[in-house]
Amino acid sequence: MKRSLIAALTFALTPWLSAQTTAITGGTIITVGAQGVIEKGTVLIRDGKIVAVGKDVQVPAGAVVIDASGRYVIPGIIDAHSHTAVDGSVNEGSDSVTAEVRVRDVIDNGDINIYRELAGGVTTINVLHGSANTIGGQNAVLKLRWGKSPEEMVFKEAPKGIKFALGENVKRSNFTIPGQQRRYPATRMGVEVVLRDAFSEARAYKAEWDAYDKAVKALPAKADKPAAPRRNLRMETLKEILEGKIDVHAHCYRADEILMLIRVADEFGFKIRTFQHVLEGYKVATEIAKHGAGGSTFSDWWAYKMEAHDAIPYNAAIMASHGVVVSLNSDSNELARRLYWEAAKAVKYGNVSEAEALKMVTLNPAIQLRVDKRVGSLEVGKDADVAIFSAHPFAPDTRVEMTLVDGNVLFDRAKDKGSREKVPAAAGGGQ
Amino acid sequence: MRRTAYAAVCCASLALDAAAADTVIKNARIVTVSGTVIERGSVVISGAKIAAIGADVATPAGATVIDATGKTVYPGLIDGLTTIGLVEIGQGAAGTVDTTETGDVNPHAKAWVALQPHSDLIPVARANGLTAVLSAPAGGLISGQSALIRLAGSTPDALVVKTPIAMHMVFPTGRPVVDFATAFTQEPELKTLEERLRERKRNQDKELGRLKNLLEEAKAYGAALDAAKTGKAAPKPDLPMEALAPAARGELPVVLRADAEDDIRAAVKFADERGLKLVIAGGLEAWRCAELLKQKNVAVLTNVERLPRKDSDPYDAPYANPAALYKAGVRFAIVSDDASQVRNLPFEAAMARAYGLPADAAIRAITLSPAEIFGVAARMGSLEVGKDANLFVATGDIMDHRSQVTQVFIDGVPQSLETRHTRLYEEFKGRP
Numbered sequence: 001m002k003r004s005l006i007a008a009l010t011f012a013l014t015p016w017l018s019a020q021t022t023a024i025t026g027g028t029i030i031t032v033g034a035q036g037v038i039e040k041g042t043v044l045i046r047d048g049k050i051v052a053v054g055k056d057v058q059v060p061a062g063a064v065v066i067d068a069s070g071r072y073v074i075p076g077i078i079d080a081h082s083h084t085a086v087d088g089s090v091n092e093g094s095d096s097v098t099a100e101v102r103v104r105d106v107i108d109n110g111d112i113n114i115y116r117e118l119a120g121g122v123t124t125i126n127v128l129h130g131s132a133n134t135i136g137g138q139n140a141v142l143k144l145r146w147g148k149s150p151e152e153m154v155f156k157e158a159p160k161g162i163k164f165a166l167g168e169n170v171k172r173s174n175f176t177i178p179g180q181q182r183r184y185p186a187t188r189m190g191v192e193v194v195l196r197d198a199f200s201e202a203r204a205y206k207a208e209w210d211a212y213d214k215a216v217k218a219l220p221a222k223a224d225k226p227a228a229p230r231r232n233l234r235m236e237t238l239k240e241i242l243e244g245k246i247d248v249h250a251h252c253y254r255a256d257e258i259l260m261l262i263r264v265a266d267e268f269g270f271k272i273r274t275f276q277h278v279l280e281g282y283k284v285a286t287e288i289a290k291h292g293a294g295g296s297t298f299s300d301w302w303a304y305k306m307e308a309h310d311a312i313p314y315n316a317a318i319m320a321s322h323g324v325v326v327s328l329n330s331d332s333n334e335l336a337r338r339l340y341w342e343a344a345k346a347v348k349y350g351n352v353s354e355a356e357a358l359k360m361v362t363l364n365p366a367i368q369l370r371v372d373k374r375v376g377s378l379e380v381g382k383d384a385d386v387a388i389f390s391a392h393p394f395a396p397d398t399r400v401e402m403t404l405v406d407g408n409v410l411f412d413r414a415k416d417k418g419s420r421e422k423v424p425a426a427a428g429g430g431q
Numbered sequence: 432m433r434r435t436a437y438a439a440v441c442c443a444s445l446a447l448d449a450a451a452a453d454t455v456i457k458n459a460r461i462v463t464v465s466g467t468v469i470e471r472g473s474v475v476i477s478g479a480k481i482a483a484i485g486a487d488v489a490t491p492a493g494a495t496v497i498d499a500t501g502k503t504v505y506p507g508l509i510d511g512l513t514t515i516g517l518v519e520i521g522q523g524a525a526g527t528v529d530t531t532e533t534g535d536v537n538p539h540a541k542a543w544v545a546l547q548p549h550s551d552l553i554p555v556a557r558a559n560g561l562t563a564v565l566s567a568p569a570g571g572l573i574s575g576q577s578a579l580i581r582l583a584g585s586t587p588d589a590l591v592v593k594t595p596i597a598m599h600m601v602f603p604t605g606r607p608v609v610d611f612a613t614a615f616t617q618e619p620e621l622k623t624l625e626e627r628l629r630e631r632k633r634n635q636d637k638e639l640g641r642l643k644n645l646l647e648e649a650k651a652y653g654a655a656l657d658a659a660k661t662g663k664a665a666p667k668p669d670l671p672m673e674a675l676a677p678a679a680r681g682e683l684p685v686v687l688r689a690d691a692e693d694d695i696r697a698a699v700k701f702a703d704e705r706g707l708k709l710v711i712a713g714g715l716e717a718w719r720c721a722e723l724l725k726q727k728n729v730a731v732l733t734n735v736e737r738l739p740r741k742d743s744d745p746y747d748a749p750y751a752n753p754a755a756l757y758k759a760g761v762r763f764a765i766v767s768d769d770a771s772q773v774r775n776l777p778f779e780a781a782m783a784r785a786y787g788l789p790a791d792a793a794i795r796a797i798t799l800s801p802a803e804i805f806g807v808a809a810r811m812g813s814l815e816v817g818k819d820a821n822l823f824v825a826t827g828d829i830m831d832h833r834s835q836v837t838q839v840f841i842d843g844v845p846q847s848l849e850t851r852h853t854r855l856y857e858e859f860k861g862r863p
Contacts (some may be wrong), residue, residue, distance in 0.1 A: 013728055025677075079682045103569055112742040113738075115746065115747045116738070116739075119746045119747070170525060173523055174522045174523040223832055282855075282856075282859050282860075283862075285857055285859075285862070286863060300772075300774075300775070301772075302555075302771055302773075302852075303519065303520055303521070303551070303552065303770070303771035304520070304521045304522060304771060305520060305521065305522040305523045305524075306520055306523050306524050307523075308520075309520060310851075310855060312851075312852040312855045313852060314852065314855075314856040314860065317860075318856070318859060318860050321860070333738060334736060334737060334738045335736075338736065338782065341778060341781075341832050344831075344832035344833055345832050347832070347833045348833055348834070348835065349852075350856070350860075382759070384853075390785075394831070394832060395831065396781040396784060396790075396828055396830040396831040396832070397781070397784050397785045398784070398785060399786065403703075416745070416746070419851065420745055423743070
């Protein structure tokens with residue numbers, strides 16, 4: 001993957017700062033936290049963390065000052081459903097259960113879409129396996145530390161997660177892959193069977209290991225250990241799901257399959273962390289809330305396939321009013337760049353308050369990914385992941401001017417535009 | 432579900448049948464698009480037409496009065512490139528897709544013969560201020576002919592405003608098409624850049640040669656048809672050639688889909704050499720050849736919310752594309768190039784505005800500009816006395832995602848704002 005010349009040039013101008021103090025001053029700060037909205041406030045950053053937020057914050061001498069007068073300062077946007085930075089194919093589609101594969105093994109840190117998303121105010125993404133499989137591969141939550149290695153981009157504190165998928169993609173009802181046999185499942189009935197089959201096997205695997213671990217524990221200190229059960233990476237992963245160590249992010253559309261997955265999860269004693277897409281979530285919002293799952297949906301995509309026929313733009317509002325923690329995601333390198341406007345649509349459709357709507361692309365996805373202690377709002381102690389807008393993020397002429405990750409300015413529109421002068425082919429491209 | 436849809440449609444046709452009394456929208460901010468914004472004024476609708484607009488307009492006796500204090504009136508939005516009416520569910524329901532005919536030369540395929548007036552997509556688009564769209568076939572080399580349709584009506588004929596609008600074609604790029612039959616099973620052949628460029632040129636020349644021959648043949652066929660009128664023997668029936676002739680002669684606009692700079696330039700050259708009336712669709716890199724487009728008076732139908740074509744492009748190149756065209760004086764319309772997402776047209780314009788397009792030019796790009804490009808500006812696209820009463824009332828700036836549309840009029844008839852989505856919303860919002 002070649003990196004954009006412009007982005008590379010911009011990056012060259014922005015060294016990583018470790019022990020530095022930065023103050024973002026003068027802007028309207030939408031904290032998405034207990035402090036609400038602060039007019040003409042200051043966000044003070046030290047060592048990549050927010051150390052103060054407020055109206056009367058003393059800016060220490062020597063601090064780098066970012067003047068945000070007339071601008072809006074919000075927490076970095078979080079995309080709970082992304083396939084950005086996946087090198088090559090996003091689906092290990094050879095089998096309907098591939099719990100053993102991991103997205104974090106194939107991170108392309110040079111994907112230009114990382115930079116483009118920074119330019120849309122995005123700072124954290126949940127990179128998921130594709131939806132070809134009932135039980136797909138494991139995800140990678142990334143901080144968009146543009147310029148860093150794949151390992152350094154991984155959000156280390158984010159718990160492990162895995163992709164499940166239900167419905168048309170798993171059934172492969174809309175396409176056939178030449179040369180590949182028709183794969184089980186081909187119906188929504190079969191999807192349920194694949195799940196129950198896999199977790200029945202995993203339960204037996206877990207019992208075997210639990211018995212072994214117990215036996216080993218009971219042995220005297222220096223006694224020989226009995227032969228361990230054979231290790232199976234796929235079952236190992238499912239065992240961790242049963243133990244609640246891996247969060248399940250389940251791609252789904254229709255109400256029936258959402259209820260099905262809740263029942264299967266209940267039967268096997270694990271939880272669904274988020275329903276992804278969940279376009280008919282509004283039909284079973286009570287059940288989703290009762291299960292304790294979050295809903296991560298599109299603002300208004302619909303009718304692109306049969307299972308999206310009943311998708312409505314009021315989905316986020318209805319799920320939220322029923323007590324579901326809702327986020328709005330992109331599932332797209334393009335849509336990811338304007339999630340702030342996706343949030344605004346929740347105001348249009350269903351009268352969600354502006355504060356709650358903004359949460360749907362900041363704090364709520366952070367909660368869903370269990371990284372809300374670190375990101376999702378501008379509060380003391382959290383990572384300095386910040387997006388600075390030219391106007392209110394929902395306004396029709398707003399634009400991201402600057403984006404910081406861990407206190408480092410990784411996107412600066414002014415510098416980006418300046419860099420274009422050095423690349424003749426790019427000149428005239430932006431305004 | 433179907434039953435409710437039909438019920439709603441029945442209401443709509445009742446409304447159509449009712450003789451429309453005069454309606455006055457009062458105390459509104461009026462964005463006329465063709466003229467200046469009237470900060471507080473009235474629009475009078477009489478029958479299917481706009482009868483009066485202004486700050487001091489008398490309310491006709493017996494008129495229905497809509498108090499639009501704090502609200503804004505706009506001309507109905509026009510989406511200059513969609514497949515509305517030709518597609519219901521894009522994937523997995525082939526029976527609802529009528530956009531692309533078999534074979535790649537279909538000049539005689541006509542959008543207006545296959546329109547579904549009861550599509551759920553129509554009310555959804557209308558509910559956000561859309562009152563007309565271009566419905567166009569897609570794909571192949573020559574896709575077919577488009578229709579400009581109003582988003583109200585119970586029969587295909589009732590939808591149609593003007594046909595044909597243009598002949599739609601896909602400019603042959605010569606770039607390899609991903610072959611799904613082999614993509615998963617065969618390793619791609621290793622080729623040098625030179626080999627790939629040569630291959631591309633060869634493919635492109637071949638396809639352009641075909642297109643050139645088709646256009647020549649159509650011209651000749653048109654000439655033979657003309658000669659037949661003067662008593663000469665009529666040529667054998669050839670429906671594709673008969674359909675293509677007006678485009679080949681430069682009478683009917685040709686909408687050529689092209690995104691890359693070199694393809695746009697080649698398309699302009701191709702059209703220029705043959706006297707085609709060219710409109711570019713897509714135009715992702717039109718900003719790279721804005722001067723040429725201006726010089727050759729080529730219009731562009733472009734959607735804004737796309738990714739840049741190259742990794743090395745400015746991140747905002749597609750967002751800033753309309754601003755670049757505007758600055759260079761190129762005629763352009765902002766389009767959705769979609770079916771189910773047509774309702775988001777004003778937000779495409781908003782993105783262009785955020786990246787340099789003046790607000791008045793942004794609203795023009797989704798109203799008057801497409802009307803001009805399609806030759807219907809005498810009837811629609813702005814709020815002017817005598818024009819069709821296609822307009823809507825919104826709680827604020829229509830390019831602001833938070834604004835609500837409160838009334839839509841098409842040909843003077845108030846439209847239901849109910850959609851498949853509002854019905855499902857009502858059914859489920861209070862479910863315990």
